[in-house]
Amino acid sequence: MPLVAKATVAPAYTADMSAVQVAPQAALPPPPAAWLNRFAALGAGFATRLPAQGLPDPHWIAASEDCARLLGWPENWQQSEGALAVLSGNGSWPGMAPLASVYSGHQFGVWAGQLGDGRALLLGELDTPAGPMELQLKGAGLTPYSRMGDGRAVLRSSIREFLCSEAMHHLGIPTTRALCLTGSALPVRRERVETAAVVTRVAPSFIRFGHFEHFAHHGQPERLRQLVDFVIAHHYPACAEAPQPVLALLGEVTRRTARLLAQWQSVGFAHGVMNTDNMSILGLTIDYGPFGFLDAFDPNHICNHSDDSGRYAFARQPQVAWWNLHALAQALLPLVGSGKGEEADAELLRAELEPYGPAFSEAMTSLMLAKLGLQDTQAGDGALADGLLRLMAAQRADHTIAWRRLCDFSTALEARNDAVRDLFVDREAFDAWAADYTQRLRQEMSDDTARALRMRQANPKYVLRNHLAEQAIRQAEGGDFSEVQRLLKVLSRPFDEQPEHDADAGFPPDWAHHLEVSCSS
Numbered sequence: 001m002p003l004v005a006k007a008t009v010a011p012a013y014t015a016d017m018s019a020v021q022v023a024p025q026a027a028l029p030p031p032p033a034a035w036l037n038r039f040a041a042l043g044a045g046f047a048t049r050l051p052a053q054g055l056p057d058p059h060w061i062a063a064s065e066d067c068a069r070l071l072g073w074p075e076n077w078q079q080s081e082g083a084l085a086v087l088s089g090n091g092s093w094p095g096m097a098p099l100a101s102v103y104s105g106h107q108f109g110v111w112a113g114q115l116g117d118g119r120a121l122l123l124g125e126l127d128t129p130a131g132p133m134e135l136q137l138k139g140a141g142l143t144p145y146s147r148m149g150d151g152r153a154v155l156r157s158s159i160r161e162f163l164c165s166e167a168m169h170h171l172g173i174p175t176t177r178a179l180c181l182t183g184s185a186l187p188v189r190r191e192r193v194e195t196a197a198v199v200t201r202v203a204p205s206f207i208r209f210g211h212f213e214h215f216a217h218h219g220q221p222e223r224l225r226q227l228v229d230f231v232i233a234h235h236y237p238a239c240a241e242a243p244q245p246v247l248a249l250l251g252e253v254t255r256r257t258a259r260l261l262a263q264w265q266s267v268g269f270a271h272g273v274m275n276t277d278n279m280s281i282l283g284l285t286i287d288y289g290p291f292g293f294l295d296a297f298d299p300n301h302i303c304n305h306s307d308d309s310g311r312y313a314f315a316r317q318p319q320v321a322w323w324n325l326h327a328l329a330q331a332l333l334p335l336v337g338s339g340k341g342e343e344a345d346a347e348l349l350r351a352e353l354e355p356y357g358p359a360f361s362e363a364m365t366s367l368m369l370a371k372l373g374l375q376d377t378q379a380g381d382g383a384l385a386d387g388l389l390r391l392m393a394a395q396r397a398d399h400t401i402a403w404r405r406l407c408d409f410s411t412a413l414e415a416r417n418d419a420v421r422d423l424f425v426d427r428e429a430f431d432a433w434a435a436d437y438t439q440r441l442r443q444e445m446s447d448d449t450a451r452a453l454r455m456r457q458a459n460p461k462y463v464l465r466n467h468l469a470e471q472a473i474r475q476a477e478g479g480d481f482s483e484v485q486r487l488l489k490v491l492s493r494p495f496d497e498q499p500e501h502d503a504d505a506g507f508p509p510d511w512a513h514h515l516e517v518s519c520s521s
Helices: 065-071 155-170 209-217 221-235 237-241 245-267 314-335 342-353 356-372 381-395 399-406 427-443 448-456 466-477 482-491 499-505 510-514
Strands: 047-049 059-063 099-101 104-107 110-114 120-128 131-138 177-189 193-203
Touching: 059 065, 059 155, 059 482, 065 120, 065 155, 065 177, 065 193, 104 209, 110 209, 155 177, 155 193, 155 466, 155 482, 209 221, 209 314, 221 237, 221 245, 221 314, 237 245, 245 314, 245 342, 245 356, 314 342, 314 356, 356 381, 356 399, 356 448, 381 399, 381 427, 399 499, 466 482, 466 510, 482 499
Parallel strands: none
Antiparallel strands: 047 099, 059 177, 099 120, 104 110, 120 131, 131 193, 177 193
């Protein structure tokens, strides 16, 4: 019995590579690390080897010093010979093995057939002080998997991905990283004509649920087994010791995904396009497109203008991840081999999915307790947190501001707590909740000052709101990239006060309510 409903398989698409312009391979010195390229060693069935299509006359837009330190690169790495050329797709360091990988997946709940790296190119894998890290260019031109696309990324979407990748890392949320952003005057047509850009992404692996689905749905169990063995050996070595490593792998991915989704919900992050090909096998946030952080708290918020059915609305994200895990389990079914039949094998896989709910609830409870400043657990704490969220939803209170202002909540007898109270039109409803909260804090003899310090480390002051990204984009489109780098520095300290940047933590302007992001964003 299938774990997810069968869907019509779209025909595989083979790109016409005659249009691909091969960039010259310059003799450039490698960065200060060794290339491993373990994914490339899997062979031709997993990817196509090809060079990038470089940006003409590229220029630097922004770079993350923190991500460079992760790689063990020096502060002046951007000035090293060939750095701009390589990271805009115009050259290659010795030892690189550029490739585009093939995968498939479910998009908006429908089987989409063969997909793959349509505008991404894996440069190779570096041995770094933080362990092996893959470097990938996004927007580096056509690949065999570009389908009807042009393989390019525009400046607008690239700025959003660059900033949010780093912002999420500093929020403590597992994510792919962004090393740098390069641009060019090369015109690219989306809803309008824009200019091209390339983001250099960094992660231990870019393998997705869709990689497994590809080999399962195309009847290639040997390659499916090879991929599973690869992932276990390099990323989940403890699973190799389990009686059924495939089942152990699914269980670990299930728990990681549950914890990730709890973190998304706790900070008000909406991904926008949770297709199975956008789900990381390592439990990372991956593929930043039509994402958004909530302004007014609306559980039904749809951040993706292309999501007509609301499948990926904010409140639905945990359930969608659960569905996607079932799709992954379906892909792994051919490898279980219990000898008791397909239904028995499917039941074993379902058992590994069962920890999702408890793991999500446990992580969410822990995060909510921290956001409320509670140090122990009592039976009514869930209802207390839920009561505040319901109030915020009913009153459309600003999600980030409400939680941050709650940090300064006072339990003093005459305290009115106007800073947070004024966010709610229904003052009486808030006062009733505040009375319960005060009683709960007094029960554990909570010290207001110490609690405020703890809560400020759980409730960020700065997140990448859409209007902040839009302001940086508009300046960059006018040739001024300074706002991108400034905003990066602010978002690298999301829990700090940074009073000189208070405007970045304020309410969104009226024009921000009309911003729309879609899959081209």
